[in-house]
Amino acid sequence: MSTRRVSALEVIIWITLFLFVLLAFSPYVIGYKAKSDYTNLINQMSKISQHDLHVSNYSQGFFSSQATVVLNLPQYPEPVLFKEEIVHGPVYLGLINQGKSPFIAAVIKGELDMEAAQLKTIKSILSGSGPVVYQHLISFNGNVDSQVYVPAINTLIQDGETTVHLESSGVIYTQFLSSADNSIKGEMTVPSFKVKEENFDMILKGSVVNFSGHKGSTQLMIGDSVASVDVINIDSAEEQFAVKKLIVHSITSEEGELINSGAQISAREVLVSNQKIGPVALNLSINGLNANSLLLLEKMIIDLDNQAAQGVPEEKINNLMTSQMMVIMPDLIKQAELNINPLSFNSELGRLEADMEFKLDRVEGDISTNPFGLFNAVNFHLNLSIDEPLIRKIIAWNLDNDTGSSKSSAIHNTINHEQVAQKVDENLKALMDVNWLVKDEGVYLSKISMQNSELLINDTSVDALQQIMSTVGSGINGASAQ
Numbered sequence: 001m002s003t004r005r006v007s008a009l010e011v012i013i014w015i016t017l018f019l020f021v022l023l024a025f026s027p028y029v030i031g032y033k034a035k036s037d038y039t040n041l042i043n044q045m046s047k048i049s050q051h052d053l054h055v056s057n058y059s060q061g062f063f064s065s066q067a068t069v070v071l072n073l074p075q076y077p078e079p080v081l082f083k084e085e086i087v088h089g090p091v092y093l094g095l096i097n098q099g100k101s102p103f104i105a106a107v108i109k110g111e112l113d114m115e116a117a118q119l120k121t122i123k124s125i126l127s128g129s130g131p132v133v134y135q136h137l138i139s140f141n142g143n144v145d146s147q148v149y150v151p152a153i154n155t156l157i158q159d160g161e162t163t164v165h166l167e168s169s170g171v172i173y174t175q176f177l178s179s180a181d182n183s184i185k186g187e188m189t190v191p192s193f194k195v196k197e198e199n200f201d202m203i204l205k206g207s208v209v210n211f212s213g214h215k216g217s218t219q220l221m222i223g224d225s226v227a228s229v230d231v232i233n234i235d236s237a238e239e240q241f242a243v244k245k246l247i248v249h250s251i252t253s254e255e256g257e258l259i260n261s262g263a264q265i266s267a268r269e270v271l272v273s274n275q276k277i278g279p280v281a282l283n284l285s286i287n288g289l290n291a292n293s294l295l296l297l298e299k300m301i302i303d304l305d306n307q308a309a310q311g312v313p314e315e316k317i318n319n320l321m322t323s324q325m326m327v328i329m330p331d332l333i334k335q336a337e338l339n340i341n342p343l344s345f346n347s348e349l350g351r352l353e354a355d356m357e358f359k360l361d362r363v364e365g366d367i368s369t370n371p372f373g374l375f376n377a378v379n380f381h382l383n384l385s386i387d388e389p390l391i392r393k394i395i396a397w398n399l400d401n402d403t404g405s406s407k408s409s410a411i412h413n414t415i416n417h418e419q420v421a422q423k424v425d426e427n428l429k430a431l432m433d434v435n436w437l438v439k440d441e442g443v444y445l446s447k448i449s450m451q452n453s454e455l456l457i458n459d460t461s462v463d464a465l466q467q468i469m470s471t472v473g474s475g476i477n478g479a480s481a482q
Helices: 008-049 091-098 120-126 291-309 314-333 371-376 387-408 410-411 416-434 464-479
Strands: 052-059 066-070 080-088 108-110 133-138 144-150 155-161 164-170 171-177 183-196 200-215 219-238 240-255 258-272 276-292 337-347 350-360 379-388 438-440 443-451 454-456 460-462
Touching: 008 052, 008 066, 008 108, 066 460, 120 155, 258 291, 276 291, 276 314, 291 314, 350 387, 379 387, 387 416, 387 443
Parallel strands: none
Antiparallel strands: 052 066, 066 080, 080 108, 108 133, 133 144, 144 171, 155 164, 164 183, 171 183, 183 200, 200 219, 219 240, 240 258, 258 276, 276 337, 337 350, 350 379, 379 443, 438 443, 443 454, 454 460
């Protein structure tokens, strides 16, 4: 009896057939994993954004599935709906055109459901433009690579009797979510954005936001971000304001149950009231905030937003916020330190330099019931120097704003330069009379410190409580006089 040999060609054919069968049925099998990864993705995005985002409908198919995602915003009674198609892997050839690997667990293609959208603002803004579309790529290890595109907008919005012209270039947002450590990083670019009304015109050019972060052990987002704008130009009926090359860099970290954060703000040039200022630099840090209190603060904001959406009167919400803040704030800042070093800018009228430090030392007792325990723990230091032409201009701006808010424009325009100069002189003299400012060779200086309940203003001891009460009292009297 002879034995038939199996040729190498037959082996190859059988293996090929097996692979084809496996490849044909793999989308159906992977569809179950895609559904699990998809649900997990929506839950993660809901936690990161801290918004109510959930899947309302999921219809699983062989090669792809259909889903509807609902976003509930506390400010609006109607939900925002998104239509999504989940394409099952393991191969999606459409990614080759994007320069990406076609081997993928799932591809989510979605868009804002304009037909179901009930928000009038969204419909009025996006009417006449293409749809808001996005894509999520879910890899086999659970990582998610996302892209969102908001089309260019050029529309008129009627707000009561005011017509607003809104114009924006296409907005691109990219995001990468790592499943290994739940970290996230992303970037948003807005080449141009314009808003124009009858007496108001705003232009932003070259806006870019980069960020990265992860949820720390305190359940708060930890990381850093950089926002930059090439040009900001605001023209109103009475004023012009412009900024060139604005950069804001913020960093957040955790240390046990405490949160540290800092921001570095710089601008190459600022134009305000026909005065050029720049470069401008501000370094600000707030360290030692209690994480549990921050979580309570977040929960309070969400709860109050929900109550406002349900029609609770604004006065009641403000009272609730005040009472809850009285409970939250003491523990929030109990170990906090605030530092500004430096705040500085040059201008055509001179230079300003300042630094400040604030912290609480040896807080004793329950400061929510004994606010003087908090007062006695204050450790505060402020140093300020400002050239005379610049401080005179700042006071004049302040007087101009007060006059404009309390008098009609006709009366306001009758105030001449001599009257303004006289009022500036009076304000400077009043500040020097109470020793808040001292003058040294054309530079006004202020040095304020408070420690162990002792308040020093330019090296002169002052009764802290009396000084605070007199300042508050003058503010109340000024408000009453108006």
